[in-house]
Amino acid sequence: MSRRGERPSPETLAKLPVAVDAMGGDKAPGDIVEGARRAAEQHGVAVVLVGPPEQVGDTQGLELVACSEVIGMDEDPAGGVRRKKDSSLVRAAELVRDGKASAMVSAGNTGATMAAGLLRMGRLPGVVRPCIATPLPRLGRTPAVLVDAGANAECTAAMLVQFAQMGAAYVCARFGTESPSVGLLSIGEEPTKGTPLVKETHGLLAGSAGGGAGSVGFEFVGNLEGRDLLPSPADVIVTDGFTGNVTLKTLEGSLRFLFDTMLGVFGTDDATREASHVLLPHLLPLAAQFEPENTGGAMLLGIDGVCVISHGSSNATAMMNAVLVAHECATRGLADQVAAAVRSADPA
Amino acid sequence: MSRRGERPSPETLAKLPVAVDAMGGDKAPGDIVEGARRAAEQHGVAVVLVGPPEQVGDTQGLELVACSEVIGMDEDPAGGVRRKKDSSLVRAAELVRDGKASAMVSAGNTGATMAAGLLRMGRLPGVVRPCIATPLPRLGRTPAVLVDAGANAECTAAMLVQFAQMGAAYVCARFGTESPSVGLLSIGEEPTKGTPLVKETHGLLAGSAGGGAGSVGFEFVGNLEGRDLLPSPADVIVTDGFTGNVTLKTLEGSLRFLFDTMLGVFGTDDATREASHVLLPHLLPLAAQFEPENTGGAMLLGIDGVCVISHGSSNATAMMNAVLVAHECATRGLADQVAAAVRSADPA
Secondary structure, three states, rough: OOOOOOOEEEEEHOOOOEEOOOOOOOOOOOHHHHHHHHHHHOOOOOOOEEEEEEOOOOOOEEEEEEEOOOOOOOOOOOHHHHHHOOHHHHHHHHHOOOOOOOOEEOOOHHHHHHHHHHHOOOOOOOOOOEEEEEEEEEEEEEEEEEEOOOOOOOOOOOHHHHHHHHHHHHHHHHHHHOEEEEEEEEOOOOOOOOOOOHHHHHHHHHHHHHHHHHHHHOOEEEOOOOHOOOOOOOOOEEHHHHHHHHHHHHHHHHHHHHHHHHHHHHOOHHHHHHHHHEEEEEEHHHHHHHHHHHHOEEEEEOOOOOOOEEOOOOOOOHHHHHHHHHHHHHOOOOOHHHHHHHHHHOOO | OOOOOOOOOOHHHHHOOOOEEEEOOOOOOHEEEEEEHHHHHHHHHOOEEOOOOOHOOOOOOEEEEOOOOOOHHHHHHEEEEEEEEOHHHHHHHHHHHHOOOOOOEEOHHHHHHHHHHHHOEEEEOOOOOEEEEEEEEEEEEEEEEEEEOOOOOOHHHHHHHHHHHHHHHHHHHHHOOOEEEEEOOOOOOOOOOOHHHHHHHHHHHHHHHHHHHHHHEEEEEEEEEEHOOOOOOOOEEEEEEEHHHHHHHHHHHHHHHHHHHHHHHOOOOHHHHHHHHHHHHHHHHHHOOOHHHHHEEEEEEEOOOOOOOOOOOOOHHHHHHHHHHHHHHHHHHHHHHHHHHHHHHHOO
């Protein structure tokens, strides 16, 4: 536990600014600063930028917490956080820890963002390992979330059960889902399918749900398969971080491939170009639901604070949405709810 | 080794019929028999059906090897093969073992097909575990193959290295690919990314490729991520059977979801229906490359014979293509080539 005092009340958190790593992401600082400004001006969310003044440049009127270093996109995460104590990522995490910001957002080095959040804000009591929750679109409904989307390549069954608890608390806090459903990613519906890890996790989740669904706060719906992810019948899909990351990137890659292929067909000749003008107004809103920029980014769960990990390719819109999600989750007491979900499930 | 004698020569194999499990798959026996007949009549491939005569019904003039049992789609695979010694799956595998068929094809219970192939034909010398190779489309090129697509939920690094060898031999035999490239599915390009299993496998593949690419017969191109699968830059993608199965079903599910969504948009109103008439002739050939029915099914590698595992939803076209692939691979000596690839890589 690195937190220096009590967690601020929701009222206090609502007034605190969101700390934005101005130097994180492929489009930093331009799009990052622009997105932060739009969150502030268009949505009234207080924002503070963090970064080296000479690199950030024009802050568009936003407050800047100055620091002297930046952790690069490809830098070793743990080493970067350890060595660069005055980096934008580390300083942003410290603002949350010290009660000077309600949440942090970065589109920078994912591993370093995780490390900064974990090391500076600290783990919530009882949490074995933080995990990353990434939204999966469901047309016309609130997104499902995949946990763990890549924080932990190696997992135990106890960790996966906690991912389920934390994921359930997250969809409650973010989407207002009551009694969320949880599915376990496997290679068949039967409890006997999968790796030893998956089979053990299935037993634990089935037992905990049966033994007292109220205390755990979710309903376990059993195994799901890869073909169930779009759209997911469960609000939360639990898996280890290796499978989660491969799966997520497979989804991203296949959808992008198909969109690109379709756009290629649209440009074949005059007739297809004309036809595409009719269809695109219908297709673009659908495509938008799959764009990372509209989902507000991934959430690091299990730390004592709110930390949004945005896509490295985030543009201004993505950053604005990430700031809004961060602010909303902080104000709704996400960390408290995650802590309560883990605590209530652990009788010790 | 269950084989009773020497493997037949390619010339002999080319004349032997392909054994088709007439009772396997959701559309058995109707579409299965129809597909087998088309392979025989339209492509001159000899075929023998296997199944209980009273259940198969009209054989459309094809020879039928009679048996008395059928292993159900949801039946326990190992138990089914053990108990039902006179089942269509077991008898089909025995025809290959006994040199009476060049290959077998089934769209039935995947696990039972694997078990029948493995237990009746036997493992090739030196093969630790057979694996399933499934084609992934690459528009305008020969497909890539994913190994293991689901045979082994638990794997060792030595097994993954063999999957690479067997997969490379398969794309050589089936597509004529010279010096195929092999990628390892992970969560980042760097050799340090992934589970201990992936990291160990990376080291072994990098070492074996560097130490004597000629003897192994493939080029190791390093780690690939989920977003690289469509289209895959490598001819063979290696992963454990759990990740492989989840990934494959994720691909299937996301592409189906997007096609369905697009078809929904096409039917919105008269204008979109008209536009769709212009675009569909361009889109359908693309979509066809993603249809399981056109890929000829998955191949069980590492057994002493040729065994094609078709999708449970296989229609007559899918079955015809599966029979053609089975015949072609048997005639080209797939099992011999897989055996040689494993043997040459093992100095013992």
